[in-house]
Amino acid sequence: MESAEQISEILKLANSKKIPVIPRGAGTGLSGMAVPAKGGIVLDLSHMNKILKISIEDRLAIVQPGVVYADLEKALAPHGFFFPPDPASGTVCTLGGNVATNAGGVKGAKYGTTRDYVLALQVVLPDGRIMRTGSKAIKSVSGYDLTRLFVGSEGTLGVVTEITLKINPRPPVTTTALATFDDLEDAGRAVSQIMHSGIIPSVLEILGRHTIVAINQNMDLNLPEVDAMLLVETDGYTREEAEYQMEKVIGVFNNNNPKEVKKARSLQDAEELWKARKSAYAVLARIKSHFVLEDVTVPMGKVADLLKGVEEISRKQGIQIATFGHAGDGNLHPQILYDGYDPDQVKRMEAASADLFKLAIDLGGTLTGEHGIGLSKAPYMGLEHDPVAMDVMRSIKKILDPNNILNPGKMALDG
Amino acid sequence: MEAKYEFEKKFREQILQCSRCGFCQAVCPVYGATLRPGLNARGKMLILKEIMDNKLDLSDELIETLFQCTTCASCFENCPSGVNVPEIIRQVRKDMVHIGSCHPAFKGMNEVLKKHPNIYAENEAEDFDREKNRKAEYVFFVGCVGLYREDESTEATLELLDRLGVDYTLIDEVCCSGVLEDVGYRINESLAGKNIERILATGAKTVITGCPYCYRTFNNKPQYEELREKGVEVVHVSQFLKDFEFGVRTDKRVTYHDPCDLGRHCGIYEEPRETIRKIAPDFVEMRHNHVDSLCCGAGGGVRGAFAKNSIAMARRRLEEAEEVGAEVVLTDCNSRVHNLANAKLRRQKFRIYNTTQFINELLDQAER
Numbered sequence A: 001m002e003s004a005e006q007i008s009e010i011l012k013l014a015n016s017k018k019i020p021v022i023p024r025g026a027g028t029g030l031s032g033m034a035v036p037a038k039g040g041i042v043l044d045l046s047h048m049n050k051i052l053k054i055s056i057e058d059r060l061a062i063v064q065p066g067v068v069y070a071d072l073e074k075a076l077a078p079h080g081f082f083f084p085p086d087p088a089s090g091t092v093c094t095l096g097g098n099v100a101t102n103a104g105g106v107k108g109a110k111y112g113t114t115r116d117y118v119l120a121l122q123v124v125l126p127d128g129r130i131m132r133t134g135s136k137a138i139k140s141v142s143g144y145d146l147t148r149l150f151v152g153s154e155g156t157l158g159v160v161t162e163i164t165l166k167i168n169p170r171p172p173v174t175t176t177a178l179a180t181f182d183d184l185e186d187a188g189r190a191v192s193q194i195m196h197s198g199i200i201p202s203v204l205e206i207l208g209r210h211t212i213v214a215i216n217q218n219m220d221l222n223l224p225e226v227d228a229m230l231l232v233e234t235d236g237y238t239r240e241e242a243e244y245q246m247e248k249v250i251g252v253f254n255n256n257n258p259k260e261v262k263k264a265r266s267l268q269d270a271e272e273l274w275k276a277r278k279s280a281y282a283v284l285a286r287i288k289s290h291f292v293l294e295d296v297t298v299p300m301g302k303v304a305d306l307l308k309g310v311e312e313i314s315r316k317q318g319i320q321i322a323t324f325g326h327a328g329d330g331n332l333h334p335q336i337l338y339d340g341y342d343p344d345q346v347k348r349m350e351a352a353s354a355d356l357f358k359l360a361i362d363l364g365g366t367l368t369g370e371h372g373i374g375l376s377k378a379p380y381m382g383l384e385h386d387p388v389a390m391d392v393m394r395s396i397k398k399i400l401d402p403n404n405i406l407n408p409g410k411m412a413l414d415g
Numbered sequence B: 001m002e003a004k005y006e007f008e009k010k011f012r013e014q015i016l017q018c019s020r021c022g023f024c025q026a027v028c029p030v031y032g033a034t035l036r037p038g039l040n041a042r043g044k045m046l047i048l049k050e051i052m053d054n055k056l057d058l059s060d061e062l063i064e065t066l067f068q069c070t071t072c073a074s075c076f077e078n079c080p081s082g083v084n085v086p087e088i089i090r091q092v093r094k095d096m097v098h099i100g101s102c103h104p105a106f107k108g109m110n111e112v113l114k115k116h117p118n119i120y121a122e123n124e125a126e127d128f129d130r131e132k133n134r135k136a137e138y139v140f141f142v143g144c145v146g147l148y149r150e151d152e153s154t155e156a157t158l159e160l161l162d163r164l165g166v167d168y169t170l171i172d173e174v175c176c177s178g179v180l181e182d183v184g185y186r187i188n189e190s191l192a193g194k195n196i197e198r199i200l201a202t203g204a205k206t207v208i209t210g211c212p213y214c215y216r217t218f219n220n221k222p223q224y225e226e227l228r229e230k231g232v233e234v235v236h237v238s239q240f241l242k243d244f245e246f247g248v249r250t251d252k253r254v255t256y257h258d259p260c261d262l263g264r265h266c267g268i269y270e271e272p273r274e275t276i277r278k279i280a281p282d283f284v285e286m287r288h289n290h291v292d293s294l295c296c297g298a299g300g301g302v303r304g305a306f307a308k309n310s311i312a313m314a315r316r317r318l319e320e321a322e323e324v325g326a327e328v329v330l331t332d333c334n335s336r337v338h339n340l341a342n343a344k345l346r347r348q349k350f351r352i353y354n355t356t357q358f359i360n361e362l363l364d365q366a367e368r
């Protein structure tokens, strides 16, 4: 696929013949979003990979949807700018995929997610019409916010063919520290108190006990086997600015019975401190033949409750769940580890997922903070959204895609 | 149920371990050149899983994806689940050859090596005006590409060894045939036997190879065990050179391309750089270097079987050389020199050499 016009022709044809069309970026989506569940045409957008414009004075970048996240990062770096969402899959995933899933990452707490940066879109609608939304201006309140309607729509409403993104100057200085806590309660309180201190760290990550133990069993990092580990980064334009924030955060740690607090003195030190967090995914990915990486999200004050709840679910369902994630925005990744060829374990995994979703909703949170609904979470949409909201979503889908050709079967929109 | 194919017996668990995260897509040179998701490691592992689940069978239709892999191991290095894709692909190719599905280029290569002593079916080997098979401290083993395609570069390497006063001999070498292991066949034992016999006859205790692939084959393959048993050490020329001083320098900006066979497969990254830094103070790294180095697209039989994509991969590599403003691109593998040189665009002004050839040229200039 190379242009909106080509896509428009394909959609016109597919619409008239009622053939499903599934837009696809890099296929890194974690909830079966780009899976052609009902057959049809998979529209691979990776060839539309041009960065069309970078305008520093307008503070924006205009890209085609197949541009890989890391390629935009590379193009912005010489200008001292960046596009902050920073998903962990950034070397692979596409910006079109980021828009369609409203991707986020470790910097979510301070810098928000993709939705906060999309200024304008070009979209091909299911009937083949080509539409522009938004504007190049940083501010705009003109009409309904159609841009945001498409952000996070998981390819169910239109095919995004051009994206205008707001970009940020990258604060050049960062400081990093790590704290461990024997008691989860203390870690949870520390997270809440950081918010009270008025500081928003650029990164605030948490690793739970099972994740730490798994890392120790598979790598030579010799981590203390505690209930929780918090990794924090503050950033700024001057060293003083970053240090000032870090001092406050470390003060909070020290008030909450940490087992240990380590502050990086150099970039090399910082890399050492990041090692545990960075290795978590790969370590957990190797323990069993299969895993599900969830991304339930709760209000920040409830992070400790969520972690405790996950452990109870793990015990109750008799299945291994290791958790890590973004404490700074309440978005945790419980990784359920199981053997996909053992029907009993599959059942336990499914039961544990269902429990997790219920727990997150009970804590005032959401099924998914960044990975999206897709196929795997579709059955749980009703847990989070009331019947009126579901009805409105389905009505929007019907107006734009009356023949249900775009990514059908996803997000529980089929009724 | 008994596994139908060897690859399943040996690698079932690893293939299932692929979580389809896609990290390999970012580094797979075949994907980079084609943007076709079915061709990267994830696509290949998905296909193999379908075969294990009896939804697909190995057939000619799969030649394009399963044989289009340079075995560069970039995916393995970056795989969070530890899936050793190149090893798996090697075994799958053997299974495919076993059932009669093989890329014609590789089938041809195996046939050629049954009849001829080298992959190019050439009968006249260049002797570089040197007495062969004599008693010497070292054997210099050139390799097929150096003998038949990059003979100028080989000549320069030999001149350099002469200048450094190394007591080496060439032998009547035949193809090490290691490449057959990559493309679905087995090392040709009769060829291996000839190499071993001729190396031992010289009394040399060390073999210096010009080709990283021969280096790997001699050091790792059971068919060359006898060399190791008899205490013959095999080193690559880049390792051998690192302790020499050359007394020449270049002002040019120089960069280095890590051959996959030397770097990711053998962990040899620093020796070539030590040598280059001595002669080139303005040494720069390309964006992808060391373990992240971008594959030039020549390996795994891809240059022979999928020439167009192979060249496209080499072009991507050379763009990185251009990006850092290199005037000279050095590497330590004739096969890489060959592929990169074929891919060079006219506007790209840098020159591509083996490190040995470049040093020799500097010495020539110094003498003039």
Ligand SMILES: Cc1cc2nc3c(=O)[nH]c(=O)nc-3n(C[C@H](O)[C@H](O)[C@H](O)COP(=O)(O)OP(=O)(O)OC[C@H]3O[C@@H](n4cnc5c(N)ncnc54)[C@H](O)[C@@H]3O)c2cc1C
Binding pocket: A022, A023, A024, A025, A026, A027, A028, A029, A030, A033, A034, A045, A065, A086, A087, A088, A089, A092, A093, A094, A095, A096, A097, A098, A099, A100, A101, A102, A103, A104, A105, A106, A154, A155, A156, A158, A159, A160, A161, A370, A371, A407, B020, B021, B022
């Ligand atoms: C190891 C790993 C780590 C991850 N970490 C993160 C993380 O930190 N944060 C995060 O948010 N996500 C993360 N993800 C999930 C995933 O990378 C993101 O959802 C990403 O945004 C998907 O991009 P993609 O290009 O792969 O899209 P795909 O998976 O190809 O598609 C995702 C959805 O977007 C739709 N789509 C794609 N392109 C378009 C388009 N141009 N127009 C309309 N619809 C389109 C598809 O139809 C599909 O519904 C991770 C995934 C993996 C495997």
Ligand code: SF4
Binding pocket: B017, B018, B019, B020, B021, B022, B023, B024, B025, B041, B042, B045, B075, B078, B079, B080, B081, B082, B083, B085
């Ligand atoms: S990086 Fe490894 S686990 Fe991920 S898709 Fe590639 S082969 Fe599979």
Ligand code: SF4
Binding pocket: B024, B027, B028, B029, B030, B031, B039, B040, B041, B044, B068, B069, B070, B071, B072, B073, B074, B075, B076, B085, B086, B295
């Ligand atoms: S070995 Fe190299 S070419 Fe083959 S699948 Fe892996 S990354 Fe791609």
